[in-house]
Amino acid sequence: MWSLGRPDAPLDDPVLIVGERVSAASEEVLEAGVSLGMPRREAEALAPFATVLVRDPGEESRRFEPVVETIEDLVPRVEVVAPGLIFVPIAGAVRFYGGEEVLAERVAKELDRMVGQERGGQALVGVADGPFAARWAAAGAEVGRPLVVGDTIDFLSRLDLAALREDLDAEELIDTFRWLGVSTLGDLARLPRDALATRFGNPGLLAHRLAAGDDRFVDPREIPPDLAVDADFEEPLESLDAVAFASRALAERLLRGLRGSGAAPHRVSILAEDAAGGSRERIWRSADPFTEKALSDRVWWQLRAWVESGGIPGGVSRIRIAPADLSDEGRQLGLLKDESSRIEAERALARAQALLGPDGVLQGRVQGGRLPGERVSWSRWGEPPPDQERDGDAPWPGATPAPSPALVPPEPRPLEVEWEGGMPTRVRLGTRWEPVLTWSGPWRLGGRWWVGEEDADRYQLVTSVGAFLCVVTRGRAFLAGVYD
Amino acid sequence: MGLKEVIAADVVGATPLLDLADREKGYLQLRPGHVTELLGIPGTGLTRLGLRLLAGHSQTTPVVALDTRGWISPAAAWETGVVPESLVIVRCNDPGLWPKVAAALLEGVNALYAEVPAGAREQDLRRLAALARARKAAVAMRPMSNRGLPSGVAHLRLRALGVTWEGADRGHGRLGRRRLMLEASGKGASGMTRRFEVEDEGTDVVRVVSDVVVGEARRAVG
Numbered sequence: 158m159w160s161l162g163r164p165d166a167p168l169d170d171p172v173l174i175v176g177e178r179v180s181a182a183s184e185e186v187l188e189a190g191v192s193l194g195m196p197r198r199e200a201e202a203l204a205p206f207a208t209v210l211v212r213d214p215g216e217e218s219r220r221f222e223p224v225v226e227t228i229e230d231l232v233p234r235v236e237v238v239a240p241g242l243i244f245v246p247i248a249g250a251v252r253f254y255g256g257e258e259v260l261a262e263r264v265a266k267e268l269d270r271m272v273g274q275e276r277g278g279q280a281l282v283g284v285a286d287g288p289f290a291a292r293w294a295a296a297g298a299e300v301g302r303p304l305v306v307g308d309t310i311d312f313l314s315r316l317d318l319a320a321l322r323e324d325l326d327a328e329e330l331i332d333t334f335r336w337l338g339v340s341t342l343g344d345l346a347r348l349p350r351d352a353l354a355t356r357f358g359n360p361g362l363l364a365h366r367l368a369a370g371d372d373r374f375v376d377p378r379e380i381p382p383d384l385a386v387d388a389d390f391e392e393p394l395e396s397l398d399a400v401a402f403a404s405r406a407l408a409e410r411l412l413r414g415l416r417g418s419g420a421a422p423h424r425v426s427i428l429a430e431d432a433a434g435g436s437r438e439r440i441w442r443s444a445d446p447f448t449e450k451a452l453s454d455r456v457w458w459q460l461r462a463w464v465e466s467g468g469i470p471g472g473v474s475r476i477r478i479a480p481a482d483l484s485d486e487g488r489q490l491g492l493l494k495d496e497s498s499r500i501e502a503e504r505a506l507a508r509a510q511a512l513l514g515p516d517g518v519l520q521g522r523v524q525g526g527r528l529p530g531e532r533v534s535w536s537r538w539g540e541p542p543p544d545q546e547r548d549g550d551a552p553w554p555g556a557t558p559a560p561s562p563a564l565v566p567p568e569p570r571p572l573e574v575e576w577e578g579g580m581p582t583r584v585r586l587g588t589r590w591e592p593v594l595t596w597s598g599p600w601r602l603g604g605r606w607w608v609g610e611e612d613a614d615r616y617q618l619v620t621s622v623g624a625f626l627c628v629v630t631r632g633r634a635f636l637a638g639v640y641d
Numbered sequence: 642m643g644l645k646e647v648i649a650a651d652v653v654g655a656t657p658l659l660d661l662a663d664r665e666k667g668y669l670q671l672r673p674g675h676v677t678e679l680l681g682i683p684g685t686g687l688t689r690l691g692l693r694l695l696a697g698h699s700q701t702t703p704v705v706a707l708d709t710r711g712w713i714s715p716a717a718a719w720e721t722g723v724v725p726e727s728l729v730i731v732r733c734n735d736p737g738l739w740p741k742v743a744a745a746l747l748e749g750v751n752a753l754y755a756e757v758p759a760g761a762r763e764q765d766l767r768r769l770a771a772l773a774r775a776r777k778a779a780v781a782m783r784p785m786s787n788r789g790l791p792s793g794v795a796h797l798r799l800r801a802l803g804v805t806w807e808g809a810d811r812g813h814g815r816l817g818r819r820r821l822m823l824e825a826s827g828k829g830a831s832g833m834t835r836r837f838e839v840e841d842e843g844t845d846v847v848r849v850v851s852d853v854v855v856g857e858a859r860r861a862v863g
Binding site: 499502504506508512513517519521529558559561595599617623625639640 | 685688692702710718719720725731732733751808811812817819843
């Protein structure tokens, strides 16, 4: 982690750095009650004395670039999460440098030399198993003294639940855990994972994985070689506008291609070649699959950082974006054309599932049957559909014809119907009797006698306040649907 | 021109009626960032109409029906053209939890048909409408009470005045086409109150039949 400086910030006045939310603040501002992540307006109201500076991630990337390059000189395959935060897989480098502590100290020492008003300062280095634990190890480290975590699970178990906030974006879930008496990641990790998954759905499962040191899982998929996208420019691009346009178009092309194969990228490699044939490559990672906007922003930040720092002499002659990690995180990906709205919708449904329990969010699938209630096979949202009890493609002679009732009670409900000479005349709706204006039926429904089912007759009853599907068996009428 | 001729021109004149039909067709589309209220007792065909309003959105994005009774049948939605894989039914029979669930859904879902439980608090409904505006979500709300939504929550109110069925005749035939008489009002109807009829064939065909109903012109304040 690297604290980025703002050369344009006044030296003596308190400062608030904001996007839509607070991303940084000076000590006086924090003492006034402002917290990181707080909405901008709320923070401005709490600290009206602070100088407000708007965040510019592109500019931050440019200033952060030399820091990334310094680390990249020591350990290859650096993964940038955001300006100021990078992950470095160190399994190979540890052997080369002779140990985790030696490597971490070397990184911290190199970074100390980078400190300056333009680039900022205060590098925090943490080493642990997995990006989540490493991020919190860095947060617990001191400047110049890296924190190397020996027992990651023990380290995580002592962290407060608030540590989940960045990765989960599920404030309400964290509040629920606290209400249940769970205050640390250790408390959470001790709960049975199955029970959490049942009660809280995917966010609960993910929280447990993080707390137990399993980190955010990416179901790795084989990456077909043709998914990478690139663009060659005969005239190397020197203007930032041209680079921005090209990067946005390429990011869209990559995601469009991935959508076709039902995959979503968590890590992407961005490569740029200069006019002389030299190339630069950088990996960016995201906890959630990249959306078009998120990816094009990152490609643009990276290219801008390279161009403005003189890393691409003579202009950009080629850009290539390739997925590094793909996941299957898209349910029904093939059918939903808009990837970003799908991801947002899935998050919303997961939150609803956390509030209502897994049985509150359902999907229906077509199956065969004669009554409207039989023609839907229900499954919990996010779970694979059950095997069809009744073949939906098979002919179902005697099935209740369309239009289907829009309201179908889970079980047929007793309905009071008055008959005269075998013809329905009145139906009781709540406290009043409604005359039957007309009707169709009876249609015979042969019961499965081998399991003790009775035969029944179906009627469609039309009254002045609507139409109803009614099933009569053994002289008793039941409501099977409302044509609402 | 005599009085009789003026009245005839108002009622059957070709140009005004074409404009009217187009506008009324527009009432049957959920607009992003706006709440459409569907007001009427069960049986008047508003559930099916509400699900029909999700059909277009379901081609590209997940759509949600928020069900307070546990009775909504996706089969009716599929018949109206909603993509089966895109439709998610969220069942919430706890009125205390309903605003939270509706807000959670509006945070990420682009199109929502929501039954509103009786007794839902006015401030919650106003917050949800503001959230729909901010998120540009297309929302249809179906109050379960006869009181309807508080004024200002819905951009357009469609009130069911009645329904007539064709196809069934004293034991013969079967239910086929239905005609819904609707009254549109609110900002979305330009502050005017208009009545029109909708023909529902029982498939994904829903037709606006403007020329059989004369639009009511009333004075509007606002």
